[in-house]
Amino acid sequence: MYAKVIVDVPAKQTNRGFDYLIPEALREWVAIGSRVAVPFGPRKLQGFVVELHDRPDFDPAKLKPISEVLDLYPPLTPDLVELAEWVSQTYLCHEITALQAMVPGALKAKYERHIKVGDKDLDGAHGDLLSQGQHTLLLPIEEDIIEFVRGKGSIEIGSLLSKFTSQGSLIKQMITQGQLLEVQLIKDRMSAKKVLTVFPVEQPLQLMDWAEQLPDKSKKQKQVLLYLAESPYPIKLSDLLSELNISASTVKGLADKGYLSIKEVEVQRDPYALRTFPRTVPLTLTPEQEVVFGSISQAVNELEHRVFLLHGVTGSGKTEVYLQSIQTCLDQGREAIVLVPEISLTPQMVERFKGRFGNQVAVLHSRLSQGERFDEWRKIMLKQVNVVIGARSAIFAPFTKVGLIIIDEEHESSYKQEESPKYHARDVSIARAAQHGAVVVLGSATPSLESMYGTLPEAEQTQIGSSGNPPATLRSIGNLAKPKVRFELLTMRERVEGRPLPKVHIVDMREELSEGNRSMFSRSLHKAIEDRIQKKEQIVLLLNRRGYATFVMCRSCGYVAECPHCDISLTYHQSAKTLRCHYCGYTEREATVCPSCSSEHIRHFGTGTQRVEEELGKLFPGIRVIRMDVDTTTEKGSHEKWLTLFRNQQADVLLGTQMVAKGLDFPMVTLVGALAADTVLNLPDFRAAERTFQLLTQVGGRAGRHELPGEVFIQTYTPEHYSIISASKHDYTSFMDKEMGFRKFHDYPPFHRLILITLSHEQIPLLMRSAETFAAKLKELAKSLAPVPIEILGPVASPISRIKDRYRFQCMVKYRGEASIAGLVQQAAATLSDVEKQYKLTISIDVDPQVLM
16 A cells, blocks of 8 residues: 655645555554655655555655654544645645644644664674673763663754763764764654543542551651542642642652552643533524524535525624524534634633533634644544634634534635635635535625625626626635535624614714814714713724824924834834834834934824823723733733623723724623724725725624614714715615725726735845746736736735835736636746745745735
């Protein structure tokens, strides 16, 4: 038997399976998806088995055997291996990169250089002489080194050098001569956690008898036996030592006498071990919810692959529909995956799912420690759970019977990964569901235009724009060549119990300024905040800019403090008195005089969340403010801490960036203020209007979700913009109509698809030549697809033209339908492979990009 293995070398030359012999001893252990160690040239590398067969491509006699299987159970299922190939070809990344994205970071190999005693010492003259007690051919220090290494079996080279600190050159010489051999070992970054546990070996009465027989001087050992007689259950050694205030030698002495045993026991790092989640029961569905649930549950029961777009206004009860649909899936013995945006993975969401399904739920997100994520992933792999809730990478959970995939807030750009593999979780979800005959539910109060376009019949698509296919349809790779799936639209237009949507006021900040109000709060919002404080109701304020001031400028000469490594202004953070770059992390102290002209008139401009917090304290003495942004939520558990305080009404105002706009449900929130609605609108991105509409609609939806009515104030300098007007009226349809017209006119998604190619280098001349070479080659290749309409724009400097001392140029490809443009882009990039290697040019290809900066 032979295995095709994708090795851990992300390079063009190795982006294929290599044949290896499966040794007889490993045949029962090697399966598709297994992680193995294999010899590759002079090294030993990690790899993934992607195929088993009995006819290798090359002479079987020349094939090397697999060295070892790294896991008891394959970490990837066969369908995930197949999906990795699809991801690789769809998003133009190396297959090993796609495979690595599917396993937790703990299983990403760590390669260590180890030293062991060489064959020459074991079998040659030195070994014979040593075994005979003759030492004439070895120096004493060489004998010491060899005996030390032999006793260890193998030792990491750094540890050996630290043991023999002055013998670095001698050790190097011994390696050259073959007395010592350098090998590369593959180790995981994390493993299962094990703790020493004490097990009583007999019944309580026997333990008491033994305690009586011990001599008087063994008081501590008697104490241990009597303690275990009262509580004859396994106990962690550390807990026992702490409880009785004794040393480990006391317990070890009892183990040596056979009175108890000490064993290593695996324990799970459960991030929610100390939490209790009150069990909840299914709620009675509203008529609208009942219709939606009926459609989803019917498809789940019929094991039919269908994709639903659930367009439900904020507060319409989408989560309860999700929960009851999942129960239908579980009743069939199948599994469910729930994706939520990373920033919205709030304790509230986890609480709802744990409260309904208890220990059947695993949680995967970046706020967990690596060990916790590893153990949650192992629960899934070992089939201890059948529901997983997490951020985009949770779509790769190693389930084998997927019945339902839910993507909450499906419009969120965080579902698109910005590092390779640059996959979109929505597209991957549809591909994975097709493998299992599963149902996909895309839920949002503000669906992306691409998803909504996918629900339209072809006749209507033609009327709106081109007849191209929606971006979320499947590309054909291997067994994933399925019929294209049309999205089915489900709607919920009413809030639960008929509660009204909040009343929205648009405030023109130009008028506020002309009438002398220079505050960041309009007069109407100021009055509304006073009113809510008096009524002891709560407020959510949104400002999508963290820090204290967005830039620092000298009023004398116009100097602006910029990052020395990126073409971006520095943001002032008052708490630390520092200026920071939000792209590379560069930090410098606050300047009191202008570095350019030495003027003292250097001032902070723009407003960030820190400054709003300070201003609230000045305007409303005694007001209790919780600020949630990247700066205040870096610590583990900080999201939960702040939101719990707010839920318990220990604060009047929740102030934050977009992380406060989604997924939060607080009964006492009756006022929402969007302080600068134009923040996103002014970005150089064709999705700016869509993101503005989505953000304002979502944050406005936090108000009036329960008995108390809600009110929203949108402060803007462009009150006439259609995205702001539509958001104020909760009118998705009117926004979509206007935005679709704009997209059609400019050939943007969903009417055309995009590929963004970004090239970066430290030297502008080389970068410009490379970008022009790439664009010329791509235009030449594109002629072969005539008459397919393809537009190639650029190369031009990226909107942020330098990040981390590397200049950036970009090209954009626009095309319709399913034309095989991706392959042409790869061919064009291949013409620069020599420049990539020799001069470290970086080429990044983003298929269906969400960010164009």
